[in-house]
Amino acid sequence: MPRPSTPLLNRARIRSHALAMVDAAGLGGLSMRKLAGELGVQAPSLYTHYRTKDELLQDIADDIMSTVDVSDFATDWAAGVRTWARSYRAAMAAHPNMVPVIASGPARRETALARADAVHGGLVRAGWPPRYATMIGASTKYLVLGAAMSSFSRGFEDDVQVYVDRYPHLDQAHRLRDHADEIDADSFELALDAFIHGLTALRATL
Amino acid sequence: MPRPSTPLLNRARIRSHALAMVDAAGLGGLSMRKLAGELGVQAPSLYTHYRTKDELLQDIADDIMSTVDVSDFATDWAAGVRTWARSYRAAMAAHPNMVPVIASGPARRETALARADAVHGGLVRAGWPPRYATMIGASTKYLVLGAAMSSFSRGFEDDVQVYVDRYPHLDQAHRLRDHADEIDADSFELALDAFIHGLTALRATL
DNA sequence: ACCTGAACACCGTTCAAGT
DNA sequence: ACCTGAACACCGTTCAAGT
Numbered sequence: 257m258p259r260p261s262t263p264l265l266n267r268a269r270i271r272s273h274a275l276a277m278v279d280a281a282g283l284g285g286l287s288m289r290k291l292a293g294e295l296g297v298q299a300p301s302l303y304t305h306y307r308t309k310d311e312l313l314q315d316i317a318d319d320i321m322s323t324v325d326v327s328d329f330a331t332d333w334a335a336g337v338r339t340w341a342r343s344y345r346a347a348m349a350a351h352p353n354m355v356p357v358i359a360s361g362p363a364r365r366e367t368a369l370a371r372a373d374a375v376h377g378g379l380v381r382a383g384w385p386p387r388y389a390t391m392i393g394a395s396t397k398y399l400v401l402g403a404a405m406s407s408f409s410r411g412f413e414d415d416v417q418v419y420v421d422r423y424p425h426l427d428q429a430h431r432l433r434d435h436a437d438e439i440d441a442d443s444f445e446l447a448l449d450a451f452i453h454g455l456t457a458l459r460a461t462l
Numbered sequence: 463m464p465r466p467s468t469p470l471l472n473r474a475r476i477r478s479h480a481l482a483m484v485d486a487a488g489l490g491g492l493s494m495r496k497l498a499g500e501l502g503v504q505a506p507s508l509y510t511h512y513r514t515k516d517e518l519l520q521d522i523a524d525d526i527m528s529t530v531d532v533s534d535f536a537t538d539w540a541a542g543v544r545t546w547a548r549s550y551r552a553a554m555a556a557h558p559n560m561v562p563v564i565a566s567g568p569a570r571r572e573t574a575l576a577r578a579d580a581v582h583g584g585l586v587r588a589g590w591p592p593r594y595a596t597m598i599g600a601s602t603k604y605l606v607l608g609a610a611m612s613s614f615s616r617g618f619e620d621d622v623q624v625y626v627d628r629y630p631h632l633d634q635a636h637r638l639r640d641h642a643d644e645i646d647a648d649s650f651e652l653a654l655d656a657f658i659h660g661l662t663a664l665r666a667t668l
Numbered sequence: 669a670c671c672t673g674a675a676c677a678c679c680g681t682t683c684a685a686g687t
Numbered sequence: 688a689c690c691t692g693a694a695c696a697c698c699g700t701t702c703a704a705g706t
Binding site for chain 1 (some may be wrong): 480562566567579582583586594596598599600601603604605606607608609611612631638644645648649650652653655657658659660663664
């Protein structure tokens with residue numbers, strides 16, 4: 257009997273199911289065997305399409321990073337940084353469990369390099385010395401990835417009662433799970449504002 | 463024959479060897495079996511001292527975090543933030559492979575709570591509204607952990623030649639491995655300066 | 669080209685047993 | 688209390704074999 261004309265698997269289908277598993281159950285919840293099972297196939301079949309699990313994860317990371325927007329560097333550097341940082345953070349927030357992969361992945365792919373070039377070029381065209389352009393790019397990444405890591409792993413757990421009385425300055429109303437997303441978003445905006453404000457002041461002295 | 467008066471294992475010895483393994487070979491290089499082997503013991507013996515591998519890692523994370531300095535919040539808030547951020551970053555830089563563990567660990571332990579309380583209290587005493595104190599604490603953590611993640615995973619790899627010509631704005635002199643530590647340190651200081659500068663300006667408007 | 673079954677070399681952890 | 692041997696339920700990956 258002839259094999260079906262379309263293969264059971266393809267890279268897009270593998271990525272989509274893998275990402276769904278990571279979103280639902282964390283990075284630890286993804287295994288090649290379980291992924292294969294959900295795709296109706298045996299684990300070794302996946303290796304026809306991806307050479308390693310890491311290559312699969314990096315490919316998913318690339319998909320996620322493709323939504324990052326560096327177009328505003330064409331306008332002015334501050335708007336460029338702001339839009340870049342916000343869209344970068346939004347991409348992380350959409351798939352928080354992928355943050356460690358994205359943060360640790362080598363930024364070698366064409367698209368990643370093109371983005372880095374747009375950032376660096378935008379800052380240099382705006383008059384920042386190349387070394388400052390590098391540092392501003394790095395700093396912005398710190399802020400985005402740090403914020404993403406924090407939301408990846410909620411710092412304070414559910415059992416607030418344990419420490420409520422003991423540490424009077426820890427106003428738990430600002431710490432509860434319910435508010436964590438809002439606090440994260442506001443803290444990120446505060447940091448981004450203060451950072452760009454400080455850079456603008458520095459820019460005037462160069 | 464009587465057993466030796468001192469046990470082969472204790473928590474401090476386990477932590478110390480485990481941390482050495484993580485420093486040398488990364489988080490993936492630490493397994494309970496290999497750790498036991500290096501301690502001259504079988505893997506299950508470790509479970510007499512630590513209930514899980516994660517508990518062991520969290521305990522090591524606590525050790526590392528104990529070097530973080532929040533004492534300058536007694537002076538003024540800006541000095542407090544600066545010293546806190548720098549000592550925090552130094553702690554991460556000493557054991558970069560532990561960063562994901564520290565970043566993802568729930569900050570529930572007594573010492574972690576005491577530190578968070580010192581930060582929050584110091585900012586509130588300096589006149590920051592509690593909500594701002596929370597956000598400034600969170601933002602500073604973003605910066606430190608983001609910077610630590612970046613150095614945990616060097617963004618650009620060794621094979622610079624691949625992209626040198628293609629992306630003219632990526633001046634690889636600023637990207638090479640040799641300079642990565644310096645760039646990281648300078649970028650962190652730049653971001654910290656700009657952040658505190660921006661906060662100081664904001665503080666005047668409240 | 670695509671998929672499978674069996675296998676290799678690992679994991680974290682449990683548990684009954686020994687001292 | 689502390690340590691061991693054997694075992695359970697997993698991993699990522701390879702490879703010969705099938706279609």
